Amino acid sequence: MTDDQQQVSPPPTAAPQGGAVPEPFIEVCDVVKRYGTQLVLDGVSLSVAPGETVALIGPSGGGKSTLLRCLNCLLTIDSGEIRVGPHRLNPQAPGGVGPDAARQVKRLLGMIFQDFQLFPHMTALQNVIEAPLHVLRLARNDARDRGLRLLQRVGLADRADAFPWQLSGGQKQRVAIARALAMEPRGLLCDEITSALDPELKGEVLDVVEALKRDGMTLVMVTHEIGFARRAADRVIVLAGGKIVESGTPSQVIDNPQTPRTQAFLSRVLV
Numbered sequence: 550m551t552d553d554q555q556q557v558s559p560p561p562t563a564a565p566q567g568g569a570v571p572e573p574f575i576e577v578c579d580v581v582k583r584y585g586t587q588l589v590l591d592g593v594s595l596s597v598a599p600g601e602t603v604a605l606i607g608p609s610g611g612g613k614s615t616l617l618r619c620l621n622c623l624l625t626i627d628s629g630e631i632r633v634g635p636h637r638l639n640p641q642a643p644g645g646v647g648p649d650a651a652r653q654v655k656r657l658l659g660m661i662f663q664d665f666q667l668f669p670h671m672t673a674l675q676n677v678i679e680a681p682l683h684v685l686r687l688a689r690n691d692a693r694d695r696g697l698r699l700l701q702r703v704g705l706a707d708r709a710d711a712f713p714w715q716l717s718g719g720q721k722q723r724v725a726i727a728r729a730l731a732m733e734p735r736g737l738l739c740d741e742i743t744s745a746l747d748p749e750l751k752g753e754v755l756d757v758v759e760a761l762k763r764d765g766m767t768l769v770m771v772t773h774e775i776g777f778a779r780r781a782a783d784r785v786i787v788l789a790g791g792k793i794v795e796s797g798t799p800s801q802v803i804d805n806p807q808t809p810r811t812q813a814f815l816s817r818v819l820v
């Protein structure tokens with residue numbers, strides 16, 4: 550964790566950055582991220598409006614997971630700036646604030662991973678209420694009520710007492726979604742959350758995601774589900790070689806890709 554290298558504080562003004570969408574919820578401005586000498590994000594800029602669903606696609610190693618991890622403060626960017634709601638992350642800005650401030654960004658953005666990352670020794674309900682109990686310091690009864698409501702929302706009201714090993718992959722992923730929602734984020738970052746699932750289980754997870762979208766949740770989804778991206782995304786962004794090579798509506802990007810990188814990628818995943 551390298552939160553201490555980043556400044557997180559309200560921006561001096563809420564000036565929108567010349568994009569098509571005013572007052573974005575998430576703004577990524579010229580972000581550079583290296584692993585050692587390897588340049589992984591090479592000047593990435595994008596913005597996400599409140600309630601927007603963005604599908605992030607592109608070839609393996611293109612930097613998609615790295616970008617989500619930078620957004621969620623799991624990684625520190627080397628340069629550029631990330632703004633999430635009223636907070637900004639900028640390693641170059643003076644007067645950096647410590648991990649407490651980065652935690653505020655994490656509170657606004659939940660993250661869900663391909664491999665669920667549930668606590669194996671806890672029931673579904675215990676997984677969901679762990680952070681509300683210990684981070685938000687909710688009273689146990691309140692946390693339990695919230696947890697049961699959320700399990701109901703993801704269709705698992707009857708599995709509250711099941712342990713992860715007693716759940717299917719799709720059910721585990723829905724518990725993971727409920728767990729992320731328990732912190733009442735304004736946005737969710739989803740990193741290939743259906744990739745580990747059998748085809749019939751993917752649908753139940755994607756249905757939950759689509760319901761969240763209808764409820765106004767801001768979603769940034771790394772996905773190889775091109776059908777889902779076409780159906781549910783407001784915008785598709787293609788990240789390849791650490792750069793955004795294409796961005797547009799699903800029909801623009803998926804059905805009429807303009808760049809050779811996008812065309813090559815889609816021809817592989819759409820076979």
Ligand SMILES: Nc1ncnc2c1ncn2[C@@H]1O[C@H](COP(=O)(O)OP(=O)(O)OP(=O)(O)O)[C@@H](O)[C@H]1O
Nearest residue numbers: 584585587589607608609610611612613614615616
């Ligand atoms: N912790 C790390 N240390 C060093 N290099 C890393 C690390 N994590 C990722 N990389 C490298 O950074 C590049 C981008 O990786 P990233 O995981 O962001 O790609 P991705 O687009 O998510 O790929 P995939 O579709 O396979 O998940 C890759 O070359 C990868 O090998």
Ligand SMILES: [Mg+2]
Nearest residue numbers: 613614615740
């Ligand atoms: Mg990845």
